[in-house]
Amino acid sequence: MKKNWRSSALFAYSLAILAFLYLPLLILTLYSFNDSRINAVWTGFTFKWYIALLHNQRVLEALTNSLMIAAVSTFVSTILGTMAALALNRYTYKYKAVINGLLYLPILIPEIVMGLSLLVLFSQTSVPLGKVTLILAHITFCLSFVIITVNARLEGMHKDLEQAASDLYATPWQTFRYITFPLALPGIVAGALIAFTLSIDDFVISFFVAGPNSTTLPLYVYAMVKRGISPEINALSTVLMFATISLIIIAQVLQPQHTSSKKEKE
Amino acid sequence: MKKRIRLALVGLFTIALLVMGCGSNTAKQSVTNEKGEKQVLNLFSWADNFSPEVLAAFEKKYNCKINYDVFANNEELLAKIQAGGAQYDLIQPSDYMVSTMVKLNLLEKLDKTKIPNMKNIVKPLQAPSYDPTGDYSVIYTWGMTGIVYNKKYITETPTSWADLWNPEYKGRVILLNDSREVFGMALKKNGFSNNSTNKDQLDKAFADLKTLAPSILAYDTDTIKQKFIAEEAWIGTMWSGDASFTYKDNKNIGFVIPKEGTLIWADTFAIPKGAKNKELAEKFINFMYEPKISAQNYEYIGYNDPNEKAREFHSKEFLSDPMLKVAVNDVKQGEWLKDIGDGLTLYDRYWTELKTIK
Numbered sequence: 082m083k084k085n086w087r088s089s090a091l092f093a094y095s096l097a098i099l100a101f102l103y104l105p106l107l108i109l110t111l112y113s114f115n116d117s118r119i120n121a122v123w124t125g126f127t128f129k130w131y132i133a134l135l136h137n138q139r140v141l142e143a144l145t146n147s148l149m150i151a152a153v154s155t156f157v158s159t160i161l162g163t164m165a166a167l168a169l170n171r172y173t174y175k176y177k178a179v180i181n182g183l184l185y186l187p188i189l190i191p192e193i194v195m196g197l198s199l200l201v202l203f204s205q206t207s208v209p210l211g212k213v214t215l216i217l218a219h220i221t222f223c224l225s226f227v228i229i230t231v232n233a234r235l236e237g238m239h240k241d242l243e244q245a246a247s248d249l250y251a252t253p254w255q256t257f258r259y260i261t262f263p264l265a266l267p268g269i270v271a272g273a274l275i276a277f278t279l280s281i282d283d284f285v286i287s288f289f290v291a292g293p294n295s296t297t298l299p300l301y302v303y304a305m306v307k308r309g310i311s312p313e314i315n316a317l318s319t320v321l322m323f324a325t326i327s328l329i330i331i332a333q334v335l336q337p338q339h340t341s342s343k344k345e346k347e
Numbered sequence: 348m349k350k351r352i353r354l355a356l357v358g359l360f361t362i363a364l365l366v367m368g369c370g371s372n373t374a375k376q377s378v379t380n381e382k383g384e385k386q387v388l389n390l391f392s393w394a395d396n397f398s399p400e401v402l403a404a405f406e407k408k409y410n411c412k413i414n415y416d417v418f419a420n421n422e423e424l425l426a427k428i429q430a431g432g433a434q435y436d437l438i439q440p441s442d443y444m445v446s447t448m449v450k451l452n453l454l455e456k457l458d459k460t461k462i463p464n465m466k467n468i469v470k471p472l473q474a475p476s477y478d479p480t481g482d483y484s485v486i487y488t489w490g491m492t493g494i495v496y497n498k499k500y501i502t503e504t505p506t507s508w509a510d511l512w513n514p515e516y517k518g519r520v521i522l523l524n525d526s527r528e529v530f531g532m533a534l535k536k537n538g539f540s541n542n543s544t545n546k547d548q549l550d551k552a553f554a555d556l557k558t559l560a561p562s563i564l565a566y567d568t569d570t571i572k573q574k575f576i577a578e579e580a581w582i583g584t585m586w587s588g589d590a591s592f593t594y595k596d597n598k599n600i601g602f603v604i605p606k607e608g609t610l611i612w613a614d615t616f617a618i619p620k621g622a623k624n625k626e627l628a629e630k631f632i633n634f635m636y637e638p639k640i641s642a643q644n645y646e647y648i649g650y651n652d653p654n655e656k657a658r659e660f661h662s663k664e665f666l667s668d669p670m671l672k673v674a675v676n677d678v679k680q681g682e683w684l685k686d687i688g689d690g691l692t693l694y695d696r697y698w699t700e701l702k703t704i705k
Contacts, residue, residue, distance in 0.1 A: 117596075139394075139395075139399075142415075210430075210434055211434075291416070292434050293391070293414050294387075294389070294414035294416065296415075301417060303419055304394035304418060304419045305394045305395065306419070307393060307420070
């Protein structure tokens with residue numbers, strides 16, 4: 082009886098926490114379907130704000146910018162990150178722990194410090210701010226996340242498979258092509274998805290390093306709020322949110338592989 | 348597991364295709380730019396600050412491309428201009444930011460012969476105090492802070508800031524969430540300048556505001572329109588542009604400029620130092636004050652048109668909007684905010700104290 086009471090209390094508590102986390106997002110989504118142009122009263126269901134978004138040239142431009150920047154920085158950071166993870170995993174060398182730590186540091190550094198230091202760097206070296214600086218900045222902060230994700234996958238892999246391959250006269254390239262790469266692939270894909278999500282979402286760092294013709298979606302949303310929060314912003318935020326959530330879910334689905342294979346090994 | 352990976356790969360591939368699709372589009376655009384030698388105007392402004400049709404018309408007329416990037420406040424604009432420099436051809440600082448930027452030597456002098464349409468602007472707004480010679484900026488949008496009220500609950504038309512203190516409105520008063528706005532209002536009520544840094548005057552304003560505090564529903568800027576439309580608030584301070592917006596959704600809303608005078612603000616056009624395409628920027632400014640174009644533009648953005656010559660092209664609704672009309676008639680009542688430097692410390696201290704009063 083007592084146990085029952087406890088578990089239902091716990092259940093209620095979890096619900097409260099979930100509500101606390103998700104209620105604001107839910108309300109934001111709900112009001113993106115509101116017929117009125119102010120958020121004060123609910124006047125009816127409509128898709129018109131989503132349709133308005135599709136016809137808003139500025140929004141489409143910002144979306145194109147965001148996707149382009151995310152695609153390029155994901156591509157580059159995934160390749161660089163995978164190579165770095167392979168090297169970290171494979172070799173032992175002096176100060177390995179220190180170098181490992183340094184690679185993970187960008188995750189811990191406050192975004193605002195990173196944004197500011199990149200801005201200082203770019204203006205000191207007089208690189209004109211714009212898409213190029215945005216891509217460089219995004220690669221910088223995506224890299225660590227890719228390394229971590231790929232490295233986690235590599236750690237969970239059986240070394241004996243690679244050894245078996247070279248025992249059977251596979252060249253290093255063949256070993257990589259047919260053994261290491263396919264096994265590491267889920268980690269690489271997950272890393273790429275995380276990088277893509279981070280790049281699409283980033284505001285703080287982009288805020289510092291953006292220049293002419295490089296307004297991304299989050300920067301646009303921020304500037305729009307100044308004019309008062311219209312349902313169009315709600316709609317845009319909802320789209321952004323669901324894109325992010327679906328990417329994260331895909332990354333999550335790919336992630337458990339390495340933990341289960343680790344268990345197998347143990 | 349393999350299935351999952353395959354699925355993910357297919358997903359990624361689709362995303363990549365989509366992106367490449369978008370990417371190639373923009374690539375095509377830039378190619379034609381080079382071939383047709385299209386000029387580019389890098390515009391740095393507030394979001395949604397222009398009619399899209401007007402921008403398109405300019406692009407067509409001068410065979411150029413406008414890159415329209417956005418900022419959310421003046422300080423952000425200043426930081427970008429100071430850090431990057433010469434990236435943008437045309438910017439839109441507000442009144443006080445114009446004088447700050449002139450002081451910091453960040454603005455180019457405008458070539459007035461290239462902007463003949465400047466003459467179309469109403470006289471009092473041609474040489475405002477933040478740019479007394481009108482050498483560095485041209486006014487674009489402007490407005491005033493006034494009293495907004497709901498005629499359903501407030502039958503007597505307010506005439507003075509003191510009307511906010513009416514005890515009948517207890518719990519229904521909203522003030523803008525900004526220390527300069529709130530203290531500026533209280534200073535004006537007492538007949539002082541809203542740029543005052545005199546401690547006695549500020550003390551007086553502060554004492555007044557403390558007596559008003561129990562009546563306050565909220566200090567709010569972001570959702571003030573909603574509160575008036577939903578009739579949660581009956582009376583308060585509001586910008587004329589917002590009042591016009593509110594009026595469209597609730598016809599009981601009235602707006603007046605109090606007799607003691609009030610704050611006036613403006614967003615302007617200015618050209619940053621070293622702009623690559625100063626000539627095109629000046630063409631743009633001139634274009635925006637062609638009577639027909641400016642009528643079309645201001646109808647879209649819903650702000651006061653400072654263009655005298657545009658009057659005949661405006662619709663009846665626009666000209667009869669009570670909010671916009673009030674603001675035009677009362678320009679002389681307005682006082683521009685100035686950068687008060689260290690004087691702000693006292694404002695901030697009183698402001699913090701004021702907001703803790705329940």
